[in-house]
Amino acid sequence: MPIVAPSLLSADFTRLADEAKMLNTSEADWFHLDVMDGIFVPNLTFGMPIISQLRKLSTKTFDVHLMIVQPERYIEEFKKAGADILTVHYEASTHLHRTLHAIRQAGMKAGVALNPHTPVQLLEDVIEDIDLVCLMSVNPGFGGQKFIENTYKKVLKLVDMRNDSQTNFLIEIDGGVNQLNAAKLTDAGADVLVAGNFIFSSNNPIETIKSLKYCR
Numbered sequence: 001m002p003i004v005a006p007s008l009l010s011a012d013f014t015r016l017a018d019e020a021k022m023l024n025t026s027e028a029d030w031f032h033l034d035v036m037d038g039i040f041v042p043n044l045t046f047g048m049p050i051i052s053q054l055r056k057l058s059t060k061t062f063d064v065h066l067m068i069v070q071p072e073r074y075i076e077e078f079k080k081a082g083a084d085i086l087t088v089h090y091e092a093s094t095h096l097h098r099t100l101h102a103i104r105q106a107g108m109k110a111g112v113a114l115n116p117h118t119p120v121q122l123l124e125d126v127i128e129d130i131d132l133v134c135l136m137s138v139n140p141g142f143g144g145q146k147f148i149e150n151t152y153k154k155v156l157k158l159v160d161m162r163n164d165s166q167t168n169f170l171i172e173i174d175g176g177v178n179q180l181n182a183a184k185l186t187d188a189g190a191d192v193l194v195a196g197n198f199i200f201s202s203n204n205p206i207e208t209i210k211s212l213k214y215c216r
Ligand SMILES: O=C(CO)[C@@H](O)[C@H](O)COP(=O)(O)O
Pocket: 007, 009, 010, 032, 034, 065, 138, 139, 140, 141, 142, 143, 144, 145, 174, 175, 176, 177, 194, 195, 196, 197, 198
C-alpha cells in the first residue's frame, strides 16, 4: 500500500486546525507541507510559524517540501518547527551533497525533488545520501494541475537506479495524483502519493484518502 501524504496547499486555510484534525482521523500517513518563496516558484505559501503551529496538532510524519532558493539557509529552523523529512529541489541546490548531509545531521530524512524536466540520472552521485526522491508530476507552484504522463517513465528509471545502487530511498509523486493514476504509479514503484486538490476538493476527504491508500 502506498504512503498517502495529503498536501495542505489545497486545505481551507481559514480552518487549518479542523483540516489537521480531519487528517488525523483519516488513513493519511503524512502531512505534505509545501513551502514556496515566490522566487523559485511563482507563488508564496507559508513557513516555519505555520508548521510549528500544525506540529502541535498532529503526531503524523511532517514531510516538508521546500520550493525555495538556497534551501540550506533554513535547515535548523525547519527541524525546530517540526519537520521529519526535509526535501530540497535539485534545481535550487548548488551544493546538494553538503545540503543533504546537513539535513541528516540535523536529525531529519533528506529528500530531493526534481522538476518535470530534470532527469533522474542526475542523482546518481548522491544516491546514497538521499532518503526520498520527490518526482514533480506537475510544474511546481500550484495545486490542481494536470498530471504529466512522462512521470511513469521516471519512476521506472528510479526503481532501476535504486536496485542497481542497493539503496532504499522512497519514491514520492507530487502533483495531479488522483484515483485514475494512483494504482499505475504504485505498480510502477512509487512509495508515496502526494495529493492536494483531489483530496481537499472532494465531498468526503476521509474516503478520498482511503481510495488512494487502497488503490491497488
Ligand atoms: O508542490 C505541489 C505543487 O507545487 C504539490 O504538493 C501540490 O500541492 C499537489 O497538489 P495537487 O496537484 O494534488 O492539487
